[in-house]
Amino acid sequence: MASLPTTNAGWLELGNQYLLRHPMRTAPLVPERGDGLYMWDVEGRRFIDFQSGQLCVTLGHSHPEYVKALCDQAHKIIQVGTTFIAPSEVLLAKKMAEIAPDPLQKSFFACTGSESNEMALRLVRKYTDRFEVIALMRGYHGQSYGSASITGRGGMLREGYGPMPTGASFIPTPYEYRCQFCRDEACCNLGCADAAENVIDSSTSGRPAAFFFEPLMSAAGQIVPSKEWIQRIVEICRERDILTVADEALTCFGRTGKWFAFEHFDFVPDIVTCSKGLGGAVPLCAVMTSAEIADAAVAKGFMPFSSHAGDPLLCETGLANIEIVDRENLVENARVVGNYFMDRLKVLEDELEIVGEARGLGLCLGLELVTDKRSRTPNFEGAAMVTEYCYENGLWLPIVPRMQNKDPLSLRFMELSGSQVLRFMPPITITEAQIDESLEIIEAGLRIAEERTARVAPAAV
Ligand SMILES: Cc1ncc(COP(=O)(O)O)c(C=O)c1O
Incomplete structure (x- = not known):
């Protein structure tokens, strides 16, 4: 039997032969295992998972007691x-x-x-x-x-x-x-x-x-x-x-x-x-x-x-x-750590031209990116750029589609779908120290996107 792929590219290629893949299934990594806030791809690279699986694993990946309950029941x-x-x-x-x-x-x-x-x-x-x-x-x-x-x-x-x-x-x-x-x-x-x-x-x-x-x-x-x-x-x-x-x-x-x-x-x-x-x-x-x-x-x-x-x-x-x-009092953790996270996002809103608004509740937060605060033009390019930077630096964010063309109807659909908004939804077990670790990456990505995509809006007449 031919040996199985060992790389992301190898699995993606095999997947293309047998799976119906489409633009919502384009993630470049193939996760293989997870532990709490983190997941690893088939090449052994570690990612902080700010998408909590598909926003499901609120306890983080493979919480030991959760896994035990699953296995015990499977045996019954x-x-x-x-x-x-x-x-x-x-x-x-x-x-x-x-x-x-x-x-x-x-x-x-x-x-x-x-x-x-x-x-x-x-x-x-x-x-x-x-x-x-x-x-x-x-x-x-x-x-x-x-x-x-x-x-x-x-x-x-x-x-x-x-x-x-x-x-x-x-x-x-x-x-x-x-x-x-x-x-x-x-x-x-x-x-x-x-x-x-x-x-x-x-x-x-x-x-x-x-x-x-x-x-x-x-x-x-x-x-x-x-x-x-x-x-x-x-x-x-x-x-x-x-x-x-x-x-x-x-x-x-x-x-x-x-x-x-x-x-x-x-x-x-x-x-x-x-x-x-x-x-x-x-x-x-x-x-x-x-x-x-x-x-x-x-x-x-x-x-x-x-x-x-x-x-x-x-x-x-x-x-x-x-x-x-x-x-484990995790509802309270989501509130307290979420407030800490939001306070830090509000600082970025104050400091950066491309951050139009930080918003959300608990650990369901986001940043709406704009080209400038005055016009509030959605900054799709900036959002895709930050997402890509985070991926390259080990933080997985819900994927933001790259702008395919500048046709006004496509832009309208992207705006209606919130494609200019970065969404942050880590497992609710996350600590403030892990928020700091993640924000370091997000902020670096935002500063690059700010440099490349911020523009000064014409003054109102
Ligand atoms: C608010 C809301 N309702 C319904 C759904 C659909 O859930 P599912 O994908 O499990 O069918 C989603 C999925 O993202 C959702 O966010």
Whole structure:
């Protein structure tokens, strides 16, 4: 048998022969093992992982107790039929109910974030007997047709896939840094919330079933809405009997310095979807809601199931994940270390022309890069340059696509996708010393990008 490749290039070449690869699968390294904050490629090079796997491994790679729970369960039983419940499934749902505020109490499980939103969409439609929903422009909820239909991005996410399921209308993103409603005002006037109300009243029956949103819009560029906006939108929803569905795929279970990101805004959604940070590495997702909504939906015939719903291996491992987060006080670590990290990012915002804004919550942070602070022109080139510099110096950041051309529509799609934003989401076990180590690399990359891409905007006339 031919010997296996030993280099990244060798594996990438073999991968090209047998895998369907595409522009989202272009990372130049092939990870082979991980330990905590770090991962190593097949050539033995070490990287600090600021993407936490695919934003899943909040405990870091292969936490020993997590691995033990996974292995112990694998030796007992891995999978059972969907008609059974598993003890670990019950205990995980119970733990989630203890952590989440009332009335969130009942959960059902499956595997991916897309699936959780797909199921939440079915739930709200069955429960309300209504099919319309609203969602946010720039929001991301997944790849399946239902979850894609509430994703507020066009371009390559829609082109060529035919019609999406109908029913979704989109409201403006609460994106203060690039707000079209209050940019000429001294402060936020909640114009985007007024516009949302207009969308609901003009594009829907006035009573859609639900509003799907990410309390922190990470994929769009770490956009954090204001508390006033959330509270106003929730008020608009409640006036119209619209259920609120918080998509906490990557913010759930500690990442933002609270168990759930919605807790930063003093409100409790009717339904929460969780995935990445729930399983901690294994493919596990949940839809969580009140007993009242769950029971009423089931009474109407709502019947979510799939082959891996509630698998003992997934639930036992997810339970171990949450118990470790709890026992090691990692939600607090995300808050404290996140604040330290943010303070240092704010210094860079003050010092560098290309840093338009540092923002985020806990350990879900980012820097929006611009060509200059006055024009706020998105600096895609700078973001790609910093990402590349970090990679060359042993820090892995979520990949930022290189600008393919300067065609205005492509630029628009890149901006809508937050391609000018560097995202920092390390495991929530990270220490301040490790933040210092990582920031040294990020700052050096930013200074190079500043030299090469900053420009002085013409003075306003
Ligand atoms: C907020 C949000 N929802 C849903 C998803 C889809 O999750 P998955 O890729 O597991 O289907 C993602 C993935 O990044 C996400 O960030």
